[in-house]
Amino acid sequence: MGVGPGDPGNLTLRAINTLTSADLVIAPCSSPEIEGRAESIIRQALPEITCHRLVFDMSPGETGTEARVRGARQAANDLHRSLSEGRTVAFITLGDPNIFSTFALVAKEVSKLSPKTEIKTIPGIMAFQEVASLGGINLLDETEKLFLVTAREGITDVEDALRSTNAAIVIYKGGRNLVQIVETLEKANRLKGAVIGEMLGLDGESLEPLDAVTARKASYLATVIAPPLRIIEPPVD
Amino acid sequence: MGVGPGDPGNLTLRAINTLTSADLVIAPCSSPEIEGRAESIIRQALPEITCHRLVFDMSPGETGTEARVRGARQAANDLHRSLSEGRTVAFITLGDPNIFSTFALVAKEVSKLSPKTEIKTIPGIMAFQEVASLGGINLLDETEKLFLVTAREGITDVEDALRSTNAAIVIYKGGRNLVQIVETLEKANRLKGAVIGEMLGLDGESLEPLDAVTARKASYLATVIAPPLRIIEPPVD
Numbered sequence: 001m002g003v004g005p006g007d008p009g010n011l012t013l014r015a016i017n018t019l020t021s022a023d024l025v026i027a028p029c030s031s032p033e034i035e036g037r038a039e040s041i042i043r044q045a046l047p048e049i050t051c052h053r054l055v056f057d058m059s060p061g062e063t064g065t066e067a068r069v070r071g072a073r074q075a076a077n078d079l080h081r082s083l084s085e086g087r088t089v090a091f092i093t094l095g096d097p098n099i100f101s102t103f104a105l106v107a108k109e110v111s112k113l114s115p116k117t118e119i120k121t122i123p124g125i126m127a128f129q130e131v132a133s134l135g136g137i138n139l140l141d142e143t144e145k146l147f148l149v150t151a152r153e154g155i156t157d158v159e160d161a162l163r164s165t166n167a168a169i170v171i172y173k174g175g176r177n178l179v180q181i182v183e184t185l186e187k188a189n190r191l192k193g194a195v196i197g198e199m200l201g202l203d204g205e206s207l208e209p210l211d212a213v214t215a216r217k218a219s220y221l222a223t224v225i226a227p228p229l230r231i232i233e234p235p236v237d
Numbered sequence: 238m239g240v241g242p243g244d245p246g247n248l249t250l251r252a253i254n255t256l257t258s259a260d261l262v263i264a265p266c267s268s269p270e271i272e273g274r275a276e277s278i279i280r281q282a283l284p285e286i287t288c289h290r291l292v293f294d295m296s297p298g299e300t301g302t303e304a305r306v307r308g309a310r311q312a313a314n315d316l317h318r319s320l321s322e323g324r325t326v327a328f329i330t331l332g333d334p335n336i337f338s339t340f341a342l343v344a345k346e347v348s349k350l351s352p353k354t355e356i357k358t359i360p361g362i363m364a365f366q367e368v369a370s371l372g373g374i375n376l377l378d379e380t381e382k383l384f385l386v387t388a389r390e391g392i393t394d395v396e397d398a399l400r401s402t403n404a405a406i407v408i409y410k411g412g413r414n415l416v417q418i419v420e421t422l423e424k425a426n427r428l429k430g431a432v433i434g435e436m437l438g439l440d441g442e443s444l445e446p447l448d449a450v451t452a453r454k455a456s457y458l459a460t461v462i463a464p465p466l467r468i469i470e471p472p473v474d
Contacts (some may be wrong), residue, residue, distance in 0.1 A: 004249070007251070008250065009249060009250045009251035009254065010249050010251060010360065011249060011250050012241070012246060012247050012249050012250075012362065013245065013246045013247070013253075013282070014244070014246035014247060016250075017246065045250070065379065096366055097370075098366070098369045098370060098374060098375050098376045098377070099366075099376055099377050099383070100377050100378065100379075104375040104378060107375075119373070120370070120373075121370045121373075122370065123247065123362045123366035123367055123369075123370050124362075124366075125249065125360045125361075125362065126366075129333055129335070129336075129360035129361075129363075132335045132358075132360075133334075133335060133358045133359065133360050136356070136357075136358075137335060138335050138341040138344075139335045139336055140335070140336050140337050140385075141337065141341060142302065142387075143387045143389055143390055143394075143410075144387075145384065145385055145386040145387065145394055145398075146336070146383075146384075146385040147382065147383070147384055147385075148377075148382055148383040148384075148385075149382040150379075150380045150381075150382065152380055153380055157380075157382055160401075161382075164397075173380075
């Protein structure tokens, strides 16, 4: 289930009801001693819930994919006994479980290992919605469109997206290519109104206009938004 | 604030806390006698809340824009007294308030009329997230991307989006162009796995594979999703 991007207030009633009725709550983490971000949200909102930590390699890139698949297979193995005993297992994940989530990999491996297990997802608020809200950005009107792209492996998808002036551009996974992203948006006359949000719901949460950012890098989970170009106001009598 | 697409369980804690503490809750509707969809969600989740209905012309198209702007101006006028008395007004809207919402127009007119009014939005689960969840569709992995486009005025944006095989395509406002959408997806070899969701959270809620749909039209609020083409599985040892 998705637990939103940071603020525990973004938890939905469905997520809360499922968490409180589940037999086992699984929280992904990068090390067994360190509380993951999803777990931190649950601790704040529902301190009575005990999360069981499962370690995942979160390394980005091609090599990271292999490590993540191995991690998901291990997680499916760990969960096999609980699932085969008919217990309900809730897996918490930042944002939405169907958008760039470790959950998809785990679900796939669980399906292979325990084909009879019923798997459902519960939507969660995504980081870009929180950034738009914090930044006072109306993302889409009328027939505008939204392109959600990544910049982990470069900025080709950002450049392609910028060909549409009436598209809101959301960029995920672009932290290490931030300088290029800023330059590309500036060249396309799309820096105005663009923002970057980081560390949502954590100490050090920040939301800044992209043209004021002096840092040359941002964290992996930074979210960049460039709103659509809006030159023509809707006609009004 | 966004109240999600239909199921009251998609309400967030923030939305609920704001609704229960607001001095006045405004629900948009198309006629004063008819409960709007956002109001229906609140009635189910929080029956103790009384919604004050404001009528909006919801006609689509260019002419609709003018009517909607006039409606928003009227709404801002209606709210002016409450706001100038320092009362907290909560405006409920389906989905997310920053994505295709009447709220943006109302906020703009309120800002003009009452520049000192502080305006904030609260994110809500969007229809496509619910459709992906109900349909068991993992929308995005790794460096895939998502294109959210409309088909109200034609299918040009759908055709453009289909040039990217690794993009999940979400189509809003395409009800009356459904036949063309199906044909276009089929031509691009993207009909497999595509679904259409309608009337979420209402009697008559439906989720169907798009290639099984025989109707020639769908409602204005229908959501179509075509997942990314995934031919190559991630490498696994």
